[in-house]
Amino acid sequence: MPRGGFSAGSRKLELAVDTGNPLLNRTLDGFIKIGAVGACKVAAEDAFECLHKGNVSTNKLEHTLKKMCKEGAYWGTVAGVYVGMEYGVERIRGRSDWKNALIGGVVSGALISAASNSHRDKIVKDAITGGAIATAAEFINYLT
Structure with missing residues (x-):
């Protein structure tokens, strides 16, 4: 828990x-x-x-x-979607590493963007941004 x-x-x-x-x-x-x-x-x-x-x-x-x-x-x-996605990816992959944060961030960014936006380019940009932020946060977390 x-x-x-x-x-x-x-x-x-x-x-x-x-x-x-x-x-x-x-x-x-x-x-x-x-x-x-x-x-x-x-x-x-x-x-x-x-x-x-x-x-x-x-x-x-x-x-x-x-x-x-x-x-x-x-x-x-937004946080709930990301945390749920990251945990789901971890369970599917069977590993706990930075790639879960990357994949969870990409999927979350795309889902949240698609819910409020129908422009494909914007959705892709938001997916990339979500993945980049989640991965950077994960790496910073490892440093501390």
């Missing part, structure tokens, strides 16, 4: 997801963690904007909460 958490200083928030299915566990774990990052990004940006303008209203707060949910869901979905 994947375990993960967020830490701030000496405090740590642990989160465990167990559905009984390893693929679903990892996908949900990625969705929740990265979705929270997307929501926090919006909260930070909108808090800065409110402080900069000196204007806080109920309408602005409601807009921020809706935007946090939307961004969190989008970021979480």
Whole structure:
């Protein structure tokens, strides 16, 4: 079962997801963690904007909460698709190496692009970008 958490200083928030299915566990774990990052990004940006303008209203707060949910869901979905693809590739190949990240990134980039875009050239570019980012992240992870 994947375990993960967020830490701030000496405090740590642990989160465990167990559905009984390893693929679903990892996908949900990625969705929740990265979705929270997307929501926090919006909260930070909108808090800065409110402080900069000196204007806080109920309408602005409601807009921020809706935007946090939307961004969190989008970021979480992208992460969930990638994590699920990478795990699936690992299970199919029977190996755990950087090639799983590459293949998972390519497939995820293509799927996400195809869902919102019908231009073949854009889908190919997004697939290449997804594979490159996932592979680079995997290599950086090995270095640390």
